[in-house]
Amino acid sequence: MLKLTVNLPDKSYPIYIEKGIIQNIGENIKKIYKNKKIAIITDSNVEKLYGQKLENNLIKENFITKMIIIEPGEKSKSFEVLQRVCDELLEFNLTRGDLIIAFGGGVVGDLGGFAASIILRGIPFIQIPTSLLAQIDSSIGGKVAVNSKHGKNLIGSFYQPVAVFIDPDLLRSLKDRVFYDGMAEVIKYGAIRNKELFYNLLQYKTKEELLQNIDMVIYSCLSIKKDVVEKDEKDTGERMLLNFGHTIGHGIEKCFNYEKFTHGEAVAIGMAAITEASEELEITEEGTSALLKKLIAKYNLPYELPDINKTELFKAMNMDKKNIGKSMNIILLESIGQSFIKNIKPEEIEKYIKS
Structure with a gap:
């Protein structure tokens, strides 16, 4: 396993890089998160390939999960989709001590991270990036956002994850x-x-x-x-x-x-x-x-x-x-x-x- 730590004045967090890390993700998350509820934000493509595997792995560690699925693509980075995601998070009765996982590419990471930053004025979230672009760039650094008619990523914030788990094996399923x-x-x-x-x-x-x-x-x-x-x-x-x-x-x-x-x-x-x-x-x-x-x-x-x-x-x-x-x-x-x-x-x- 390769590991990096992002050291910031207000927050530091680890990045783990390991082929196959998704296979025991629940065990890894249990080391850094002690509550039970986890909301997973993903897109329909990733959910079909890996959603059940991720959810089963978390349930095996006695986590209570909810999967929130968006459509793939840049058009999901909108206020309309953000509002739906936030409504589903609230229906799950998340508290500030619970956890959100952004499980997908850059769109899911940006939208999921932004939702985490504004729900209850901030809920901890983890990035599990599934695309190469997200694994090498957008999953770290804390930039989260949605698009507007005026341009890309113009509405957002800086909100750092609590950890990033990168499984390069996931890249083999990409077109x-x-x-x-x-x-x-x-x-x-x-x-x-x-x-x-x-x-x-x-x-x-x-x-x-x-x-x-x-x-x-x-x-x-x-x-x-x-x-x-x-x-x-x-x-x-x-x-x-x-x-x-x-x-x-x-x-x-x-x-x-x-x-x-x-x-x-x-x-x-x-x-x-x-x-x-x-x-x-x-x-x-x-x-x-x-x-x-x-x-x-x-x-x-x-x-x-x-x-x-x-x-x-x-x-x-x-x-x-x-x-x-x-x-x-x-x-x-x-x-x-x-x-x-x-x-x-x-x-x-x-x-x-x-x-």
Whole structure:
């Protein structure tokens, strides 16, 4: 078992990474939680594959459970779904001493964590991420949110879990598109902070070879995120580095109504577009853009900006939550493994998007 601990001023929590950890999850939770009630928030895809296994494992340890199921996909991160989830949690008569488990990908983690943060003004919750994107990124750091008509993740809070349990074996049941969606975030970590990880990803010959090494890939990504979150929990400084490709990516997602591109696909396009532009502006080391595109393509992700209304894209990007007053922050690469935050005026963004 690999273990990391996120150490924050107000709260510290463990991250456990182990193949097969889901098989004895009840026993592991019993070590850190002494009450009986557990509400499980998941989506219908995950529930069909693993819901009964998780619930049976918890019942075996004498926990009283309730499964709350949402539809998969970004559209479930809405006020309407949040309200239904909160109503079901209240019907279960949870108290502040009880526990919520967010069991799924990034959507479930964001929605479930946000519900946990507002029910009774805060109930402890555990993340059990089932997608690669959630395992290496969204399940730690405490960002929880829903979307609005104005953009993605604009309504939310910072609410840290009490523990994160990561079972890499769960990734084997993912469809290829969902798996590679998560690889965009892995590529991001290599590009911004870990040159060795980036070049290792270039060298894996098959998906199976990658899966054989996935424990350490996950560990490498989470080590970076843990370090950044510990320095900047509330995303006002260094943590913004984790948003490489995201400002453009979120804009693309919104312009296509969250239907054409997955989050990772949109982020991959964003990383490629901004790096090609910054290289032409002689901000980024020559050849970086070609390397990045090569790695993006290797993991079946797009890197070319789609046919899109630029006015709408810029409008969506200007609504990004990382913007401050009359300026916005973008993340650029100096070279592979080296990144920095650049503050620009919103009207300057066009020159940082290579179409």
